[in-house]
Amino acid sequence: MIFLLVVSADILDILRHKPLKQAINKRTFHKLLLLFLMLLGFVGLIGRLFNLNFKYLTYLLFMCVLTFFIMVNFLLQHLTMQQKFMELSQFMLKLCIYFRIYQKTHLSVIETLKDAPKWIVDVFDQGLIVSADLYQLSDHYLMKSLVEIFDASETIGMLHADVQLKRLEYDIEVWMSQTRIHQKEAIKLLKRLMFLFVMGIGIAYVAQNMLATSTQIHTHVRYQWIVFTFLGMTLMGLLIACKRLTQPWILKDECL
């Protein structure tokens, strides 16, 4: 019940947006299906090793199915955010370079949009005021500074634009590298955490085997309940850890 309460919001999110249906092609589907079957087999094996009875094993497998779909959803969200972040930062960098060449915002935007991703092009299709579109694209302070430089250079002149743009390009590059390093570190720590959970299961298995030598506890109802709670909590712990993947790549404090 606790598990269902914790995951209910994520399940509703999956049902509403159907991210798996949108993002998965045939090859990825086969890969995910294989992974899903492997995970089911692994959880089933653990259930057998811990001598779980049929009732609790079914509950555990049901939890495993939900956990798998929610985790894939988190992973997809993470990948989408990564892609959007990279595309946005590259767009800003290209815009700086084109503005140095053309010295006009509208022309620079048109040139940059030629090889821009669809979601960025869509934003510009909606209106004719380029600055407003750029603000709509992102409310990060670097984007606002970029628009400020464009506006000032067009109205006053290009005297300081080159220095300003070079400084801004450097800031964007630092922003990109800092964010990517952080995300890599977060993934590394998540993998380490998963290893700890697996280690935990291993230690619990050894412990219950050791205790089972003194008395027959496997048939006890309380034993079934304790082991099921432990494995369920482990699944829930993994899920909560994976939820950190859905944190936005752009820091909220840096947006204006």
Added chain:
Amino acid sequence: MKWILMIFLLGFGFPLSIKLEDPDFIKKCNLLDLNMKKIRVIRYIEINLLWWVLPFGYLSFIGVGLGYYRHIFSVNAKFNSFKRNLNLQFSIWLRMMEVLLAYNTVVVAIGKSIDKAPLLMKSHLESLYEALLEDPNNQDAYFGFMGYMDDLNIGRAMHHLYRYGTLGTEDASTQLSGLIQDNAEHLKTHRKQQFEDRLNFYSWYGLLPMLLVSATFLALMFLVLSNLMEGGWQV
């Protein structure tokens, strides 16, 4: 004794807790725009409830102490978060000012920055802009800008802006450029700090698997022991 003290707390708890308030606490509440009256009433009710519920002894005194100090800790935490946020927002604003100062005078740049300024600073910037429109060399307006925060970075930046705005010398310009470089470093450090705060979650969360195993082991041990002793001790 418990009831005598309870009557004392009911009668004099409210004015006494106000009397004991630190001026710093009141200042922080005012800065954060918190409702002092509400905090005082909640604190009074909490203290009395804790005194009534907890068994008389050390525990009741500790409970009342915690009930009183809980609000101070909470306001301190809110103030620290506000200050950290303001520091970052000031750095972001300064980054925008850097761009605007390349094309405008200080007063015009401040005026133009208001629209895109962070929310926490908008009202203060408006007052500064109005004061500078009346007298662009108003030293007090520059130095008094968010003075209540007593922040070194803000003070230093406003000092440089004043020098740049009024003297406009080569030296002031070089110093301002130094300040902007420091500001860029500050923004980088702040971002790094925020990312590290996010990662800290994993180091604490890493304890969970071990806690789960320990709890399971204890529960199984208890089960084994209760199983072994089911028929009573055999001597």
